[in-house]
Structure formats: C-alpha cells, structure tokens
Amino acid sequence: MPKDPLCGMAVDESTEFHSERDGEKFYFCSPACKSKFDESPDKYAGAVPGNGATSTSHRDGTQNLKLSIIGMDCVTCAVSIEKQLGAMDGVKKINVNLTTENAFVEYDPAKVNGKQIADSIGAAGYRVGKATLNLGIGGMYCGSCVTKIEEGLARTPGVLSASVDLASESAVIDYVPATVQMKGIKEVIEKLGYRVFDSAPPRDGVDRPGEMDEAQKARLEEYRTLMRKFIFAASVGAPIIIFSYAKLLGLPADFYEGTETARYIGIAMGLLTLPVMFWSGSQFFTGAWAALKSRSANMHTLISTGISAAWIYSTIAVLFPQIFPKQALAGQFYDTVTVVVALVVLGMALEIRAKGKSSEAIKKLIGLQPKTARVVRDGKEIDIPVEEVVLDEIVVVRPGEKVSVDGVLVEGSSSLDESMITGESIPVEKQAGDEVIGGTINKTGSFKFKATKVGKDTALAQIIEMVQQAQSSKAPIQRVVDKVAGYFSPAVMIIAVLAFIIWFDFGPQPALIYALIVFVTTMVIACPCALGIATPISLMVGVGKGAENGILIKSGQALEMAQKINSIVLDKTGTITVGKPSLTDVVASNGMSENDILHFAASVEKGSEHPLGEAIIRDATERGIPVTDSSKFNAIPGHGVEAVVDGQTVLLGNSRLMKDRHVELANVQEKSNDLAANGKTPMFVAVDGKVAGIVAVADTVKEDSKEAILHLKSMGLEVVMLTGDNRGTAEAIARQVGIDRVLAEVLPEEKAFNVQKLQQEGKKIAMVGDGINDAPALAQADIGLAIGTGTDVAIEASDITLINGSLKGVVSAVELSRATMKNIRQNLFGAFFYNALGIPIAAGLLYPFFGVLLSPMIAGAAMAFSSVTVVTNANRLRRFVPGKEH
Numbered sequence: 001m002p003k004d005p006l007c008g009m010a011v012d013e014s015t016e017f018h019s020e021r022d023g024e025k026f027y028f029c030s031p032a033c034k035s036k037f038d039e040s041p042d043k044y045a046g047a048v049p050g051n052g053a054t055s056t057s058h059r060d061g062t063q064n065l066k067l068s069i070i071g072m073d074c075v076t077c078a079v080s081i082e083k084q085l086g087a088m089d090g091v092k093k094i095n096v097n098l099t100t101e102n103a104f105v106e107y108d109p110a111k112v113n114g115k116q117i118a119d120s121i122g123a124a125g126y127r128v129g130k131a132t133l134n135l136g137i138g139g140m141y142c143g144s145c146v147t148k149i150e151e152g153l154a155r156t157p158g159v160l161s162a163s164v165d166l167a168s169e170s171a172v173i174d175y176v177p178a179t180v181q182m183k184g185i186k187e188v189i190e191k192l193g194y195r196v197f198d199s200a201p202p203r204d205g206v207d208r209p210g211e212m213d214e215a216q217k218a219r220l221e222e223y224r225t226l227m228r229k230f231i232f233a234a235s236v237g238a239p240i241i242i243f244s245y246a247k248l249l250g251l252p253a254d255f256y257e258g259t260e261t262a263r264y265i266g267i268a269m270g271l272l273t274l275p276v277m278f279w280s281g282s283q284f285f286t287g288a289w290a291a292l293k294s295r296s297a298n299m300h301t302l303i304s305t306g307i308s309a310a311w312i313y314s315t316i317a318v319l320f321p322q323i324f325p326k327q328a329l330a331g332q333f334y335d336t337v338t339v340v341v342a343l344v345v346l347g348m349a350l351e352i353r354a355k356g357k358s359s360e361a362i363k364k365l366i367g368l369q370p371k372t373a374r375v376v377r378d379g380k381e382i383d384i385p386v387e388e389v390v391l392d393e394i395v396v397v398r399p400g401e402k403v404s405v406d407g408v409l410v411e412g413s414s415s416l417d418e419s420m421i422t423g424e425s426i427p428v429e430k431q432a433g434d435e436v437i438g439g440t441i442n443k444t445g446s447f448k449f450k451a452t453k454v455g456k457d458t459a460l461a462q463i464i465e466m467v468q469q470a471q472s473s474k475a476p477i478q479r480v481v482d483k484v485a486g487y488f489s490p491a492v493m494i495i496a497v498l499a500f501i502i503w504f505d506f507g508p509q510p511a512l513i514y515a516l517i518v519f520v521t522t523m524v525i526a527c528p529c530a531l532g533i534a535t536p537i538s539l540m541v542g543v544g545k546g547a548e549n550g551i552l553i554k555s556g557q558a559l560e561m562a563q564k565i566n567s568i569v570l571d572k573t574g575t576i577t578v579g580k581p582s583l584t585d586v587v588a589s590n591g592m593s594e595n596d597i598l599h600f601a602a603s604v605e606k607g608s609e610h611p612l613g614e615a616i617i618r619d620a621t622e623r624g625i626p627v628t629d630s631s632k633f634n635a636i637p638g639h640g641v642e643a644v645v646d647g648q649t650v651l652l653g654n655s656r657l658m659k660d661r662h663v664e665l666a667n668v669q670e671k672s673n674d675l676a677a678n679g680k681t682p683m684f685v686a687v688d689g690k691v692a693g694i695v696a697v698a699d700t701v702k703e704d705s706k707e708a709i710l711h712l713k714s715m716g717l718e719v720v721m722l723t724g725d726n727r728g729t730a731e732a733i734a735r736q737v738g739i740d741r742v743l744a745e746v747l748p749e750e751k752a753f754n755v756q757k758l759q760q761e762g763k764k765i766a767m768v769g770d771g772i773n774d775a776p777a778l779a780q781a782d783i784g785l786a787i788g789t790g791t792d793v794a795i796e797a798s799d800i801t802l803i804n805g806s807l808k809g810v811v812s813a814v815e816l817s818r819a820t821m822k823n824i825r826q827n828l829f830g831a832f833f834y835n836a837l838g839i840p841i842a843a844g845l846l847y848p849f850f851g852v853l854l855s856p857m858i859a860g861a862a863m864a865f866s867s868v869t870v871v872t873n874a875n876r877l878r879r880f881v882p883g884k885e886h
Contacts, residue, residue: 017034018034062106064104064106065106065158066176067103067129068102069102069121069126069127069128079096082094084123084124085103085121090111090112091107091112091117092106092108114159118160128176130174131175133174134172134173135186135189135197136170136196137169137189137196138197138222139193139194139287140194144489145194146165147483148291149164149189152188153173158175159173160174165536165540168540171189193286193293223352226346226352232276232280233280233342234342236273236276237276237338237342240269240272240335243269244335263321267319270314270318270334273337276338277341280345281303281345284303284307284344285300287300287304288301288304288305297490302524303340305493305523306523307341309516309519309520309523310333310334310856311337314333314337333856336520340524340856343863344524350868369438370404370439372386373386373404373405374396374404375389376396389405389454391452391454393451395407395449396446397446397448397449399445399446400442401441403437403438403449405451405453406452406457407453409430409431409432409434409448410450412432412447412448413430414445414447415429416430416436416437416441417443418804430447437458437460438458439460463552481531481535481828484531489526492522492523495522495839499519499844500515503515517853518843521856525862526835531828534824534827534830534831534870535824537870538823538874539820541820542816546559546812546816549809549816549882550809551802555799559817561782561783561799562783562800562813562814563820566717567717567720567764567765568720568766568767569720569743569754569767570721570722570739571723571768571769572722572725572730573699573723574787575769575787575807576721576733577705578700579699580699581612581614581681581698582615582699582700583615583695583697584696584700585675585680585682589667589691589693589694592692592693597685597692597694598620599625600645600685600692601620601652601695602619603629603646604641604643604650606627606629606630631643636653636657638656639654639656639657640652640654648688651684654684658684658691662689663684663689663690667691668684672694675694678732679728679730679732679733679736680696680698681696681697681698682694683696709738710738711808715814718763719739720741721742722751723746724744724747727744729744730745749776751774752776755777755780755781765781765782767784768784768802768807769784769786770787783800784800785798785800785801785809785810785813800813808882823876827870827874830870831866831870842859
C-alpha cells in the first residue's frame with residue numbers, strides 16, 4: 001500500500017487524491033496534503049517520511065535518484081549521459097534535464113547502487129554534485145558494527161559511499177543533497193542503535209584555546225563512564241568472589257554452607273549482580289537489542305547472552321534448588337557475571353584511551369595553528385583571532401612567533417622552521433617575494449607578509465583535512481576483514497550452542513554445569529573487536545606518522561599499494577634535479593680571471609630574460625662581482641648574444657656563434673666537450689674577437705638525490721629515469737645519481753604510455769613527478785607520488801604528496817608503507833590466532849586430553865585485553881623514524 005509523501009500515512013490506491021510527477025504517481029490521505037504537494041512537488045516528490053530523504057521507493061523495489069550534474073553545455077551532453085546510464089544493468093528509467101542540470105534515475109538497488117551511477121556519469125566526462133559529511137559515531141565496538149552501519153547507509157537512497165572507521169570512531173559519507181539530507185543520514189545511523197555527533201576537528205583547522213570538539217568530549221565522557229562502571233562492578237564483585245570462594249581463600253564458611261543462610265547469601269548476590277549487569281553492562285544489552293532489530297549479531301550479543309545465561313541459571317539454582325536432580329548441579333555463577341562485566345568494561349575503557357594516543361598526530365597538526373595574528377589596520381598593529389584574518393591583509397611576525405596564515409613576504413627577511421610541515425629540520429631562509437606557510441615558526445628577524453590563503457584554504461588546514469580523510473578510508477585488506485567480521489558473531493553463537501549440546505549429551509557429570517560453563521566461556525572469549533580494529537588503528541597511526549614527516553597519504557589503498565611496488569619511475573626535472581639552472585663551472589683562458597669572465601657574461605645577460613642568463617647573473621651577484629649596463633645588445637636566435645661592455649665587444653653563446661665570428665676555440669674545445677658529456681650547457685665567452693673562457697650552466701642534481709636513489713636500490717627497487725631531455729644529458733645525470741635505466745627524449749604526452757609499457761612487464765610502478773606534464777603518468781602508475789614543490793595539477797593526480805620536495809620522502813613513504821602493513825599483518829595474525837586458539841579451548845577441546853577447562857572469568861580477561869593488545873601494537877608505529885630499519 002503506498003504512503004502519503006507528506007505525512008507518511010498508508011493510502012489506498014483507489015483514493016481520489018493523487019498527482020503525477022516525472023511519470024510517478026503519488027497518493028494522498030486528504031486534499032490538504034495533495035494541495036501542499038502540488039504547490040511544491042520538488043520538495044516532496046519521492047520523500048520517505050521520517051528520514052529526511054527525497055527519494056522514492058516503488059512497490060517493485062526500484063528507487064528514484066535525483067542527481068545534479070556539472071559540466072553539461074548542450075543537448076548532446078544530456079543524450080550522452082542518458083546513453084551511458086542506459087547501458088547499465090539495473091537502470092530502469094533516465095531523464096536528464098539540460099536546463100536544470102539534473103538527472104532523474106529510476107534504478108533497481110539490487111543490481112546497481114548510487115555510487116556506480118555517479119561513477120558512470122563521471123566516466124562520461126561529467127561531475128556529479130555531491131557533498132561529503134564527516135560524522136563521529138559512538139557505540140561501535142567491533143567489525144560487525146562497521147559492516148552494519150555501512151550496509152545501512154548503502155541502502156539509503158542518495159548515499160553514494162560510506163566509509164566507517166572503527167579506530168577513529170568516525171564516518172566519511174558522500175551523498176547527494178538533492179536526494180537525502182544530513183538529518184536523514186544521521187537518523188539512519190541512530191536507528192541502527194548508535195550515537196551520532198559532528199566529527200572533529202574543526203574544518204578551518206583552527207585549534208581554539210580550551211575548546212574540545214564534540215567527538216573528543218564524547219570519547220572522554222565515555223571513558224569516564226566506563227571507568228565508573230568498572231569501579232562499581234569491581235566493588236560489587238569483590239564481596240561476591242569472597243563468598244563464592246571463601247574456602248579457597250582460607251576464610252570460615254562452615255557456619256553458613258548447607259544452611260538457609262547460604263540461600264539468603266545467594267539471593268543477596270543475585271540482587272547485587274543485577275545493577276552490575278544492567279548499569280555496568282548496560283551497553284552490552286542495548287547493543288545486542290540494536291543488533292537484534294537489524295537481524296545481526298555482534299560482540300554485545302555474545303557477552304549479554306553469556307552473562308544472562310549465567311545469571312538466570314544461578315538464580316534458578318538459588319530459588320529452586322529442588323528442581324535439580326543433584327545438589328552439585330545447583331551451582332552459582334554470580335562471580336562470573338560480575339568479573340566478566342568488570343574486565344570487559346575495563347578493556348573497553350583502556351582501548352578508548354589507547355585510541356586517543358593513536359590520533360595524536362592529527363592533534364599535533366591542529367596544535368600547530370596559532371590562536372592569534374598581528375595585523376596592520378589603519379596604520380596600527382593589532383592582535384586579532386586568527387580566523388578573523390582576511391585575504392590581502394598585512395600580517396606582522398616577530399622573532400619566535402608562529403606564522404598565522406599562508407602568504408607572501410613583502411617586507412623584511414628571516415629564517416623559518418618549517419619542520420612541522422615539511423619534516424625538514426634545517427631552517428629555510430626567506431626574502432621578499434618568498435612564500436610563507438601558516439603554522440611555521442619564525443626564528444630570527446621580523447617581517448611582514450600579505451595573506452594569500454586563510455581559514456580552510458591554508459596549507460595546514462588542507463593537510464589536516466587530507467590526513468583525516470585518509471585515516472577514515474579503508475585499505476583493500478580491511479574490506480575483506482569487515483566481511484569476515486560480519487559473519488563472526490553468528491558463527492561463534494552457533495559454535496557455543498553446539499558445544500553446549502555436545503557437553504550436555506556426552507560430557508562428564510554434572511553435565512549441565514559443564515555445558516553451561518563451556519557455553520558462557522565460548523560466548524565471552526570470542527573477540528570480534530580485535531579483528532575489527534586490527535587494520536584501521538594501524539592505518540590511523542601510519543597516516544598520522546606520515547603527516548609528521550612531510551608525507552601526505554591520501555588513502556588507505558595508497559598506503560597498502562606503496563609496499564607492493566617493485567619499480568620506481570623518476571621524472572628528471574624538478575624531481576631528481578632542482579628544476580632551475582645554476583652556474584656550475586667557470587673556465588678561464590687567455591689570461592682572463594674567473595671574475596673577469598663572470599663580469600662580462602653577467603653584464604651581457606643583464607639585458608636578457610633567458611633563464612640561463614638569470615643563473616649567471618645570480619651567481620655573479622652572490623660573489624660580489626659588479627654587473628654593469630651594456631650597450632648595443634643583440635640576441636642572435638639559436639646562437640647566443642652580443643653586447644658592448646666597458647667599451648669592449650663581448651660574445652656569449654655556443655660554438656656556432658664563435659665559428660660565425662671566426663673566434664678560435666682550440667684551447668677550450670676539449671673542456672667544453674667534457675662539460676657537455678656531464679649534462680651541462682657550456683657557453684663560450686669571447687672579448688674583442690678572442691676566446692676568454694667558458695661558463696657552464698646546468699639544472700643541478702639535488703643534494704640528497706643520489707643518496708635517496710642508492711637507498712631505494714638497496715631496498716630491492718628498480719629505479720628508472722623518465723625525461724624529455726636528449727639521451728646524452730639524461731645519461732649524464734643518471735651516472736651522477738646511480739640510475740641504470742633511462743627513458744629519454746620522451747614527449748609529455750608519451751610519459752603515461754611509457755609507464756604503461758613498464759606495467760606490461762609485470763611490474764608494480766610508482767611514478768614520482770612534479771609538473772603538469774607528469775599528471776597523466778602519475779594517474780597511470782599503480783601509485784603516484786607528487787613533489788610538494790610542484791604544480792597543483794600533479795599533486796591532485798597523485799596518491800601521495802611529499803611536502804618537502806626531497807627524494808628522501810619517497811624512501812620514507814615506502815618504508816612507512818612497509819612498516820604499517822607489517823604492523824597490520826601482525827595485528828590481523830594476533831586477532832585471528834587469538835580467536836582460532838581461544839574459541840576451541842573455550843569450547844573444551846583440551847579437556848579430553850589434558851583435563852583443562854577454561855574459566856569464564858579467564859575468558860573475559862583474555863577477551864578484554866586482546867583488543868587492547870592490538871591497539872598497543874599499532875601504537876608502536878608512533879616510534880617510526882625514516883631511514884631506520886623497521
């Protein structure tokens with residue numbers, strides 16, 4: 001029976017109140033609802049009352065999806081999109097409106113989902129308007145919680161993708177605002193039995209004094225509550241254990257054992273255990289009920305069932321001992337209930353505390369942002385909150401202060417400590433015209449700069465957002481683990497029931513007591529929590545550690561792939577080399593000094609704007625050599641330049657220029673050939689028709705490139721150079737840095753093709769580049785690493801960004817990836833090994849051979865601390881130091 005889209009009331013299809021919209025009929029309970037719908041059909045069309053969505057679920061199971069499309073210019077675009085979507089299995093009806101730039105899609109969610117539809121539109125060359133929602137989620141304790149939330153969101157019309165991270169207790173959700181609202185998404189999660197709060201930290205990257213975000217407050221409050229619950233459970237459990245094991249503890253028990261007093265003590269223990277179960281262990285029952293409503297099982301289901309069975313059995317034994325055939329069967333397990341609850345709650349509290357340490361990297365990044373800025377307004381310097389700084393405002397920075405926002409230095413000079421952003425410990429000298437980064441520390445002089453990026457646009461805020469997104473993403477291995485975790489709890493319940501039946505039918509007497517112990521122990525020892533957090537907790541620490549060392553990893557997939565690569569392709573210019581020419585050699589001849597040659601060469605180039613000339617002038621200035629004005633300047637294309645300097649005619653150019661002007665080069669030609677063989681560009685200097693010497697210019701190799709490349713090779717990686725330079729220059733550079741394989745004279749459009757050819761050799765390729773022409777190759781490679789000093793296009797196309805521009809960052813990225821994946825494998829092995837070993841032992845597998853039967857209390861302790869062990873192991877990654885063995 002259809003529902004009124006306004007009030008949600010079930011309506012018979014025979015009603016006279018109905019309207020039609022985009023080929024879909026809507027039925028109403030009254031003329032009032034129909035009138036409201038007809039006034040604003042876009043507002044109500046397809047609404048599913050109560051979840052804030054604007055999407056229709058039809059009787060045949062299909063759903064409607066409204067998408068905003070960006071990039072349509074003509075009617076052909078609409079036809080192209082309709083054709084693209086029409087080819088998809090499961091898409092029933094498509095209507096693309098060019099005027100409103102919207103697409104209305106009816107689809108079968110059993111065959112295709114919203115993300116696949118959006119991706120298909122993207123493949124056609126258009127973009128889908130979507131929003132990203134970051135939420136904190138409370139009440140998650142195991143991998144099945146993650147699976148339940150992700151599956152629930154995936155079924156929600158308008159949600160394109162959802163990635164839930166157990167370690168950070170957060171979710172990143174891509175959704176279509178026109179189809180589902182933020183409120184609707186939150187309600188979906190809350191209906192599944194979890195708490196929702198706005199995720200932290202603030203998106204402007206500003207850490208305000210004394211301010212905690214909602215997520216941090218929730219976690220702190222949860223930790224305090226769990227500790228209070230533990231203390232209460234332990235306090236109540238202590239006397240219960242004393243009375244339960246009085247003889248074992250050497251205490252007098254003869255005066256009440258076997259008397260009516262013992263029965264009253266049992267009743268008292270049962271009553272005392274109730275608040276332990278329903279307050280200290282309340283989260284087990286609420287979590288189990290939420291799982292039951294969604295027809296699933298989780299950690300809470302296992303624990304609540306186990307302690308409930310123990311309490312019910314104990315209470316029956318106390319109140320009605322006569323129904324048991326033997327007195328030995330009338331055992332009490334109140335001690336088991338209180339100890340299991342206390343230990344598991346303590347484990348949960350310690351896990352929350354350990355998770356807080358795992359996210360310290362992001363807290364450090366947020367803490368870099370200064371609280372105030374000193375700006376010049378109306379000719380006066382005033383201090384204002386950093387979020388009030390506006391674009392193009394002049395900001396003053398004094399020695400020892402932090403740079404408040406990103407900008408360009410306009411007055412003064414200083415050296416800045418950028419280690420917190422780039423990972424490079426050596427201070428960087430800054431002059432007028434240089435860029436400064438918010439969050440860096442001014443070491444010496446005072447200066448003024450003009451703000452160019454503020455708020456969420458600053459480099460620091462974007463780094464924080466990128467790190468958050470990466471920490472909340474999933475490595476491919478995690479998706480497999482999540483599927484396993486989804487089946488884990490039901491499987492454990494089946495094993496526990498089977499173990500109970502086997503022990504009851506075939507176990508020693510009293511069989512019922514043994515069967516109950518085995519059932520409770522099996523339910524309690526299983527730990528889906530350790531399995532669920534094994535991957536995301538290591539990923540969180542690894543990504544955060546990368547950010548601390550100037551390595552921005554965009555996703556868990558990138559981190560996992562980096563440890564699989566076996567070949568690294570390096571672009572030459574700007575990656576291996578500095579990326580701009582520098583003067584490398586000055587060769588004097590015919591009685592000229594090096595200073596004389598530089599004086600003439602720089603003075604001639606003063607009238608030129610050629611980059612090679614700029615390198616000569618820059619070097620002469622740094623040496624204190626005077627650069628004078630020249631006259632009769634003449635640029636000779638393909639040859640060089642000539643001018644009159646200090647009354648003398650000076651030529652600066654290649655051998656062709658010297659040959660045309662009949663300048664003899666015999667005594668310097670051999671040196672010129674040697675320089676060219678080493679990848680340098682030699683330029684002859686002639687004064688009044690006689691050769692005076694040579695100046696050589698080259699794009700020099702970065703100081704640490706050779707060391708980094710040797711390190712990569714020592715790690716078992718093949719290193720390949722890819723460049724558009726001629727083979728001679730390329731091979732000269734390759735010899736300097738120790739690269740054996742060179743792909744030279746490659747056109748920009750052919751770089752991606754060359755990467756593809758290497759992949760066809762069966763290699764996993766990492767591409768490192770910095771320019772716009774590197775972007776296709778970065779995208780083609782299995783993993784792309786962009787030099788942070790490069791272009792925005794290259795950075796956008798990459799999977800990992802190296803902020804400081806050094807190839808040592810590539811080494812660190814691979815090392816970090818290997819260390820993180822090793823840590824993840826350790827965690828997964830530990831979690832699987834614990835459960836694979838613990839569950840059979842709890843089920844009594846060792847009893848026939850060794851007479852060993854595990855106590856439920858020991859099982860509870862093991863379960864509680866197994867997840868803490870996983871988190872502690874992940875936190876070892878915090879000690880990661882680039883360049884050291886891990």
